[in-house]
Amino acid sequence: MFHKITKKLRRVGNNKIFIIFATVIFLLIRFYFTTHESIPKLPGSYIQSSDIDSKQCNLSLLESDGWFCESNSDWKRRKRIHRLQHKRNRISDDRSLFFQNNWEPTIHCQFERRIGNTGDGGKWICDVYRLRQMNTTDLLIYSFGSNGDFSFEQAVKNMLPKAEIHTFDMQLYKCPDGICTFHQARLGNGKDDDSKSLQMIMKELGHENRHIQILKVDIEGSEYDLFESLLNLSPSNQAKLPYIRQILFEIHLHSDYIDKSIERTHELFELFRANNYVIFHKEVNLDDPRNVFEFALIRLNAAFFTSQL
Template identity: 30%
Template structure:
């Protein structure tokens, strides 16, 4: 058995289909007009995305609304070795899309933002303060980026010959030096500016610091020269002093993009900062919100 559609019946069938299509289009139009507050509205959902398509605007709103709370919590950071308030409050201030940990898997590796971007830069300079006969970070960074950067390595102590050879093979130079507030060549003490002048460098793209607590003594030197990224391990002292160092970086134009608590000693942590003048160089497009200053 089958239904035969004559010319008259087929015309009615087409008319019905057309009517249903028109009704469907009207319904969709009404939904899009009134969907501003609808959870599953397609057009509204697309409109909430930022122009760079990295982070949903609703997520950014959460981060930004939390800024006053974080700042209030940081006021409670004690002058003791209790780091719980500080660590529980910290979050990145900017989003780095290609964040990677370079170097040894355990203690000594550093989180870095978009390291491959140095390959397209006209010139790249990496400064490394604190070697302790372990240039594994420097070697892996140079391998990863194709030896693009000029590497300057420093330590207050002399390094063994194999370490010097490894640094040299990574397109680097080693200098026995202690960064200080005043230059005294007889004691191998140098200001950061004098060190850079010695090598003829105008700025530092990546500054890696692991100098066992001496970072507190040279904090003014660290912000006295143009630097794009600071990868620093902060050691010991009180949580209040650690916070004050983070805030000093912040007031100097740096934004936190990463932090990692040391699993061996919770009074130590790795921090990654990027300067606002270098956002374009490393594809920083999304700012969660600045709360450290």
């Protein structure tokens, strides 16, 4: 009888030891995962780099589609500044100082560069060194509007020798050898004046499933039709929107139908924002400072705009 009781007590003791051991293991595992940030799966466009540790900047990589890498605290500060500035980006309909009063950059690129001509024709690019780190031939660049000036394309090719550059203009020109491929086309919404939309051009060139790393646009007022056709898709067609990393464009405020032009310009920038683009640079064109400005935008992940600070 005594032997049975002793055996039973020993069994109970072993069970208690097992329960205590399992509890300790559970608490250790829980402690590890609550004190070590999990690293989210990076987007497919993440640019590998030997000098960037994704573990140190997982939030910024995720919310910038793999473009920016900085500490979580700095990235949250970026988001806070963006949201504060964005609230102030549509404050006036005054025609005379429209671009002076509206649509300022809400994010900044630490190593942005202006390439191409020093005057008209040059464009600002966000951290072009990141494109060098891709080390691939799949660098697709579109340049809409050249007027025979290929300084932008030559500068891009010098920095990104593997880039595939396509230049488009309604007049007939010839790209310098080894720099780009020229296409004669009128750019627009694909409906008026025999114009072609971006989607039509990508389909013709077999680029439907490729990303455009840089889209440069200088088409003297037709940018409205081009971008509205590109970005104003119904929710069911959003999947058809080509992925464009950076958009560098010159915008022209039309002199006719003033009220309509102002509202259309506001709506265009709101359309950019609705498609996850932010302004990182703004520059006046002094040939017509009230009506013509240069803007540079970069696409971020939708989570940048919706996640908590």
